[in-house]
Structures are given as C-alpha cells and as structure tokens.
Amino acid sequence: MNLIYLSQEAIDDIKVNFKKYKKHFCDESNDWFLERFKKYEWIHESKIECKDFRLDMDEDYNISDRKNVEILYEALRNLSPALASDERLWAGMLICQLWDFVRYRRKKELDSGSERDILNSFFFMRGIKRSCFMNCLSRLWWTGYLLYDEQNSNHYHAxxxxxxxxxxxxxxxxxxxNFVSNKNLALGVMDCIEHRKMLGEHIGRYHYVEANKYINCIGGVTLLDALKRSEICTLTNKRLNQIYGCMDI
Structure with a gap:
C-alpha cells in the first residue's frame, strides 16, 4: 500500500473554517472528506510504500497502544524522522486511510464537539516536536523510533x-x-525504571516526571550526548534513590 497525504491547503482550510467541517468528524465513514478533498485535489498518494497493516482496537488502550506501536513501527521502519515530522502525512493517513482507528482511539474527544479536542485528534496543534508525540497515530511511530532497542533480544521491552x-x-x-535527538537518553532512563521495577518497586507516572526533570536539569551543565546509555541509567537511579529509597542497579 502507498500512504496518503493531504495538501497544506486542506489542513489550513479545516483549521480556518472548522465550523464547516465540525459535524463530519462524527460521521461513521470518511466519505464526505474524501469527496471534498478529491474535488479540490487536496488528497495525494505518496511514494511511501509499506505492507498492509491493521491496527488493534482493543477496548483497553494499554493493550492496543502497546500492540500498535510495534505494528506501525514495523510497517514504517524505513520512514525517515523528517517525513515522520510532517503533519500532512499523519493527517492524510488518519482521515483517508485509518478513519476507523481515529474514531476508536479518540472517540471521547471527537464526540465532545470541542474544536480543540477534534483538531488535536488529527493535526499538529502544539508545535511539531510536541505534536509528534501527542497525535494518536504519529506518537505510535515515534515511540517505536525512540524506544526500539537493538541491543536487546526483546526490541520492544521499553x-x-x-x-x-x-x-x-x-x-x-x-x-x-533533550530526549528526542538521542535514543540513548531515553533508553538509559527506561533501563533505570525497568530495573527498579524488577527489584520490586511500584512504577508510577512520578518516576517519569522526576527522571525527565532531572535529565533536563543536568543537561544545562553536562553534555548529554557524550554520556553512555549506562551512565544515564546510573545518574537517573541516583536521583530516584534520593526520592524513593535506595535501589542498587
């Protein structure tokens, strides 16, 4: 299959004239969008080819998100970070090829009728860097890109x-x-959190909050790109030991 992308004119028109589009984001099918986009020649088939894939839609998002990171990243392993940062690609895939998925994963937000929630479901509304990890589709690929571990037989353990x-x-x-530009930073932090879990510690969101704050803090005085993955793991553990108690890893 070839991936579909939208022209920038389509995205701009939706954002500027949202009221004209609003009710159709709750349609069962994407027929109205396809007809409109074809009329104005706003829909394009890219040269990006991949094997057909089907995303999981389990009622438990924890289950489907995990499966879908692997499904999407394996299907699009050859996608470059530059292309993976392009709003036109993800918007095109969601509206034209994966309508059922976005209706499933963002059902609450789409049914709310909130302009902000609806636009965030399909487009990049928070700046490119942040939106890559907020969009319900692009974040799956970027999670795979950031946390795929070639050094571990279970590439998706993180x-x-x-x-x-x-x-x-x-x-x-x-x-x-600081994380996006260096996989070792992200994997080093995940190594630390994973080891603490193996030693019996209950892992919560606060572990990620504290690790993120600390790494960003030391980034102001340390050249993070020069640190090894194991050094990031050790530094993160020292910080978490100060808060949650000592665990030698």
Whole structure:
C-alpha cells in the first residue's frame, strides 16, 4: 500500500473554517472528506510504500497502544524522522486511510464537539516536536523510533514498560526537551525504571516526571550526548534513590 497525504491547503482550510467541517468528524465513514478533498485535489498518494497493516482496537488502550506501536513501527521502519515530522502525512493517513482507528482511539474527544479536542485528534496543534508525540497515530511511530532497542533480544521491552499505564502522558514526558535527538537518553532512563521495577518497586507516572526533570536539569551543565546509555541509567537511579529509597542497579 502507498500512504496518503493531504495538501497544506486542506489542513489550513479545516483549521480556518472548522465550523464547516465540525459535524463530519462524527460521521461513521470518511466519505464526505474524501469527496471534498478529491474535488479540490487536496488528497495525494505518496511514494511511501509499506505492507498492509491493521491496527488493534482493543477496548483497553494499554493493550492496543502497546500492540500498535510495534505494528506501525514495523510497517514504517524505513520512514525517515523528517517525513515522520510532517503533519500532512499523519493527517492524510488518519482521515483517508485509518478513519476507523481515529474514531476508536479518540472517540471521547471527537464526540465532545470541542474544536480543540477534534483538531488535536488529527493535526499538529502544539508545535511539531510536541505534536509528534501527542497525535494518536504519529506518537505510535515515534515511540517505536525512540524506544526500539537493538541491543536487546526483546526490541520492544521499553515499550512494554511505558505502555503499562498512562502511556500517552508518559511518552510526552520521555520525549520532551533533550530526549528526542538521542535514543540513548531515553533508553538509559527506561533501563533505570525497568530495573527498579524488577527489584520490586511500584512504577508510577512520578518516576517519569522526576527522571525527565532531572535529565533536563543536568543537561544545562553536562553534555548529554557524550554520556553512555549506562551512565544515564546510573545518574537517573541516583536521583530516584534520593526520592524513593535506595535501589542498587
């Protein structure tokens, strides 16, 4: 299959003239959008090819998010970060190819009728960097890109951990500021949290909050890109020991 993308004119028109589109975001099918986009030649088939894939729609988001990170990233492993940062691609896929998925994953937000919630479901409304990890589709790919571990036989062990609970908010924390440009930073932090879990500690969102705050703090006085993954793990553990008690890893 070839991925579909929208022209910038389509995205701009929806954002500027939202009232004209609003009711159709609750349609069972995407027929109205497809007809309109074809009329104005706003829909395009890209040269990006991938094998057909079907995203999971389990009633438990913790289960489906974990499965879908792997499904989407494996299907689009050859996608470059530059293309994966393009709003036109994700918006095109969601509206034209994965309508059922976005209706499932963002049902509450779409049914709310809130302009902000509806637009956030399909488009990048918080800046490119942050939106990559907030959009319900692009964040799946970016989670795979950031946490895929070539050094471990279970390449998705860090994804297993972060998807246990509050995945959507935790991945935004892990991806923020200094993390996006360096996989070792993210994997080093996840190594620390995973080891603490193996030693019996209950892992909550506060672990990600504190780890993120600390790494961003030391980033002001340390060249983070020069640190090894194991060093990031050790530094993060020292900080968490100060808050939650000592665990030697």
């Amino acid at each position: 994804v297993d951990l972060i998807c246990e609970s509050a995945y959507a908010s935790n991945i935004v924390l892990i991806s923020s500021n």
